Amino acid sequence: MPPTTLHTEVNGDAALVARAQSGDPNAFEELIGRYERKVFRLARNITNNEHDAEDVLQETFLKAYSHLDGFQGNSKFYTWLVRIAVNEALMKLRKRKSDKTVSMDEGIDTGEETMVREIAVWDDDPEQRYSQEELKAILQDAVQNLRPAFRTVFVLRDIEELSTEETARLLDLSIPAVKSRLLRARLQLRERLTRLFKRKGDDVFAYM
Amino acid sequence: MSLLTCKDFLHALNEYLDETQDAELRQEVEKHVNECPNCWVVFDTTRKTLKVFKGMEPQVIPPEVHGRLMERLQKKMAQRQKPAP
Known part of the structure; x- marks a missing residue:
């Protein structure tokens, strides 16, 4: 194995991209296989809509395919793909802006979102109490209940693990705005999950 | 004494x-x-909140969603290969 340098990715994306760029269709299909689930999750988390998420998934990979020659390899392939996907997903979200529930604006700051109501320790291992599928549904539901302004920041920062700077750039927000939205998103999710995961014995299901 | 207030x-x-x-x-x-x-x-609970999200693998994509993606892509690939020099 050659030593890993800045431009050689450990998982072999760079080699696949190079093969795809030289016209090998199997290589691009393999890249899809690697990342379609993550792109679909991102799309679903941002748009909150299965149908839109599927459109975003398709547009993302079609655009990536069309612009593959322009991919320089300065960034990781997945980071490049995420940028395309985020832009596509935001476009969908903005198109639905007439729908009042999909405002990207933060709304009036009542300070309420930074309030902490539920103070309770969690069960030792909430992950053990639910099946993987149940837990995924719980987490997805929790994210989908955030306002779009908070949801998009949380998804990019804490699920996709993009930097604050990159998130700010993609969402066209200031860095302090990203930080403040992220804090509120995190605290709201904490509230919601605490209602489910708190150590409280039998009545824990009363909240579901 | 901590200098921070709870806020x-x-x-x-x-x-x-x-x-x-x-x-x-x-x-x-x-x-x-x-x-x-x-x-x-x-x-502690905020830290755990982030941990459960970070530990979560994405769900498997429905086969029909994957199928439709591949269908569109193959069309695109075919278009690209047609005007071969």
């Missing part, structure tokens, strides 16, 4: 969770949660 703590918590290198801030957060049981709970 300051919440804002510092964000930086803390993002692994800020500011040693003084990290120390202040740790000091505060050691002295304030409620904030300790908030600290």
Whole structure:
């Protein structure tokens, strides 16, 4: 194995991209296989809509395919793909802006979102109490209940693990705005999950 | 005595969770949660909240969704290959 340098990715994306760029269709299909689930999750988390998420998934990979020659390899392939996907997903979200529930604006700051109501320790291992599928549904539901302004920041920062700077750039927000939205998103999710995961014995299901 | 109020703590918590290198801030957060049981709970459960999200693998894509993606892509690939020089 050659030593890993800045431009050689450990998982072999760079080699696949190079093969795809030289016209090998199997290589691009393999890249899809690697990342379609993550792109679909991102799309679903941002748009909150299965149908839109599927459109975003398709547009993302079609655009990536069309612009593959322009991919320089300065960034990781997945980071490049995420940028395309985020832009596509935001476009969908903005198109639905007439729908009042999909405002990207933060709304009036009542300070309420930074309030902490539920103070309770969690069960030792909430992950053990639910099946993987149940837990995924719980987490997805929790994210989908955030306002779009908070949801998009949380998804990019804490699920996709993009930097604050990159998130700010993609969402066209200031860095302090990203930080403040992220804090509120995190605290709201904490509230919601605490209602489910708190150590409280039998009545824990009363909240579901 | 911790210098942070509970409100300051919440804002510092964000930086803390993002692994800020500011040693003084990290120390202040740790000091505060050691002295304030409620904030300790908030600290611990927020940290766990992020942990469950980060540990989550994406769901498998429905086969029909994958099928439609591949269908569109293959069309695109075919178009691209047609005007071969």
